[in-house]
Amino acid sequence: METSLERIRKDIEALSHFNxxxxxxxxxxxxxxxxxxxxDYLLEQFKSLDLDxxxxxxxxxxxxxxxxxxxxxxxxxxxxxxTVLNGGKFDGVAGVVGALEIxxxxxENDIRxxxxxxxxxxxxxxxSNFYSxxxxxxxxxxxxxxxxxxxxxxxxxxxxxxxxxxxxLTPENVEEHRIRPxxxxxxIELHVExxxxxxxxxxxxxxxxxxxxxxxxxVTFTGKSNHAGTTPxxxxxxxxxxxxxxxSEVEDILQQVGTHSxxxxxxxxxxxxxxxxxxxxxxAFTLDVRDVDPRGIRAAVAEFKKRVADKAAAHKVxxxxxxxxxxxxxxxxxxxxxxxxxxxxxxGLTYKKMNSGAVHDSAMMAELTDVGMIFVxxxxxxxxxxxxxxxxxxxxxxxxxxxxxxxxxxx
Ligand code: HGY
Ligand code: MN
Ligand code: MN
Numbered sequence: 572m573e574t575s576l577e578r579i580r581k582d583i584e585a586l587s588h589f590n591x592x593x594x595x596x597x598x599x600x601x602x603x604x605x606x607x608x609x610x611d612y613l614l615e616q617f618k619s620l621d622l623d624x625x626x627x628x629x630x631x632x633x634x635x636x637x638x639x640x641x642x643x644x645x646x647x648x649x650x651x652x653x654t655v656l657n658g659g660k661f662d663g664v665a666g667v668v669g670a671l672e673i674x675x676x677x678x679e680n681d682i683r684x685x686x687x688x689x690x691x692x693x694x695x696x697x698x699s700n701f702y703s704x705x706x707x708x709x710x711x712x713x714x715x716x717x718x719x720x721x722x723x724x725x726x727x728x729x730x731x732x733x734x735x736x737x738x739x740l741t742p743e744n745v746e747e748h749r750i751r752p753x754x755x756x757x758x759i760e761l762h763v764e765x766x767x768x769x770x771x772x773x774x775x776x777x778x779x780x781x782x783x784x785x786x787x788x789x790v791t792f793t794g795k796s797n798h799a800g801t802t803p804x805x806x807x808x809x810x811x812x813x814x815x816x817x818x819s820e821v822e823d824i825l826q827q828v829g830t831h832s833x834x835x836x837x838x839x840x841x842x843x844x845x846x847x848x849x850x851x852x853x854x855a856f857t858l859d860v861r862d863v864d865p866r867g868i869r870a871a872v873a874e875f876k877k878r879v880a881d882k883a884a885a886h887k888v889x890x891x892x893x894x895x896x897x898x899x900x901x902x903x904x905x906x907x908x909x910x911x912x913x914x915x916x917x918x919g920l921t922y923k924k925m926n927s928g929a930v931h932d933s934a935m936m937a938e939l940t941d942v943g944m945i946f947v948x949x950x951x952x953x954x955x956x957x958x959x960x961x962x963x964x965x966x967x968x969x970x971x972x973x974x975x976x977x978x979x980x981x982x
Contacts, residue, residue, distance in 0.1 A: 572680055574672045574970040580963045582668040585612060586652065587660035596657035596957030601630065601695040601707070602738040609652050613692065616671055620678050622690070628745030629720065629735045630694040631711045636674045638687040638981060644756035645687045646981040647940070648673070648973060651696030651707070651932060658697075659959020661763045665947065665966050667692055669761040673974040684981035686756055693932040700725045700734065702787065702857065703896040708932035712939055713749045720745065723895070755940040757907055757980045760933040761973045762944060763961045767952025768925055775968050776922035777946025778911050782934040783832075783927060784900030785861040786868055790817070790879060794888040796844065796852035810854040811842065813886040817879050818856060828874045833867030834928065835860045835875075863900050863926045901934050907943030907980070914975040920968055929954075943976070945969050 589608040592598040599605040610632065617624050622634040635645065650666025670690040677688065694707030701723040709715040720732040720742055735742040764770075769777050792810030821835045829835075836859045843853040858875065862868045876892060883890035908924070915922045925946070933942045947969040950960040 572676060572974075574676055574967055574974060576963055576967045578675065579668055579672055579967055579970060582616075582671065583660060583664055583963070583966070586664050586668070592657055596959075597654050597660045598656050598658065599652065599654045600699045601653040602700065602734050606653060613652070613667065613671065617690070620674060622674070625748070626740070627711060627748035628740055628742040629707055629710045629731065630738065630740050631707050631748075632692040634690040636677060636688045636690075638684045640685050641687060643686045644754060645689045646977055647689045647691050647755050647758040647936070648760065648977055649691035649693070650760050650762055651693045653695060653697050653699060655697050655699055655955045657957055658955050659953075659957065661949075661959055661961045661966070662765065662954055663696060663762070665763050665961065665969070666761040669966070669970040669973050672970050673977055676974055677978075682978070684978060686981040688977055688981050695731065696932055698787075698896060701731050702789070704785070704787070704930055705898060705932050705935050706731060708935035710745050711748070711750055712935045713746075714935060716746055717743065750936075750939055752939060755936070757904070757941045757943065758933055758936045759907065759911070759943045759945065759973060759976055759980070760931055761969050762931060762946060763954060763959070764946040764949045765929045765952075765954035766949065769923065769946060769948035770950055770952060772923060774921045774923045775948065775965055776915050776920045776972060777925045778908055778915065778922055779903055779927050779944035779946060780908060780924050781863045781900065781902050781926045782931055782944070783861040783863045783929070784865055784868055785859060785896070785898050785930050786872060786894060787896040788858045789855055789893050789895055790814070790858060791853060791855040791891045792883060792886075792888045793853050793890070794851065794886065797850045799848040799850055802850060807850060808887045809850050810886070810888045811851050813882040813888050813890070814840070814854040814856055816882050817875075820878055821858070821875070824874045824878065825871055828870040830862060830864045830867035832864060832926070832928070833860070833862040833871050835871060861928060861930070865900050868900075898930050898934050901937040901942070903937070903943055904941035907941045910979055911943050911945060911972065911976050914972055914979065918968075918972060918975060920972060945972055945976070
């Protein structure tokens, strides 16, 4: 009994066409037209399998394949279908299609494990709308309540609460649909590695031990706008000078105080008024700091805040640092890691135990249940780019491993 390469390929290709930027990677933000199309496609598939489907107030989808004991805690598997801007077609989708495919195999072979198996599709994993990664899984696991959903907003100042409402959902009910302690026996997420380790070492499977924690800040320097030609340098209160110096020191900070696995990224910068012959009055940028070792994040953030304050003073500008997203580093459950490893050995798959530098919704589930992750290789380690690629045969191997693992956990 194995999964179908053709169905896996067909689903991934079909979903990749629900895309706002054809020809330039895949862009499918939560609550967009493309998101609606992808949801409808998947809901169609779930209906054909007679799954018991529920959608919570922010759009997290749960589709349950009933086991013999409907009261027993469920085994959950899935991921996300939203993307970054001009991203790839495998990030998140591999795990959702993998979950769908293993349920199809159970359904067509009339396999009824004791525990129900539930497909989950988490909303807004990437944070592309509201810059808060894993906002959907944070709501589903109770880390985000209604107040948090009203606090995080998009570039037009519209909150996630209101965007979800406009999408036809009921965010006011989100707290009723939270996953309850004891409800989930285990959660397994299949995901592309998004790094180069498996591709470099020619291994088919990554068995994840730990998922990095992260903190995302928005740093805003505010100075005094003025004419670019008539304002002498010594009279300037220029937020761009302060921002440029801090941004250029991020690598130095990590060198000095980070661990070997601490990473820091400035990925977005906003300049107001953003006109060549005007000294800006405001410059804001994001800083994303991650590590599987919390000490690395703590040390890097402390040093970064010190440098930010020094540059603000040196350039006579105001500064505000706000934390807009965070996730704890987590160790995955030894029992689940062991189950995945035994299954990989039985399938004769090459594999490597490893950490995840990317964050994942599974990390949000880790306080409520035992969590495991299965990685499949990313060609040349590329992800969050149009070049993102994983051979379908590797995804199928990951799905076969997911099937074996889930059946063992759910039997
Ligand atoms: O940013 C991440 O690690 C994930 O892809 N959202
Ligand atoms: Mn992802
Ligand atoms: Mn991603």
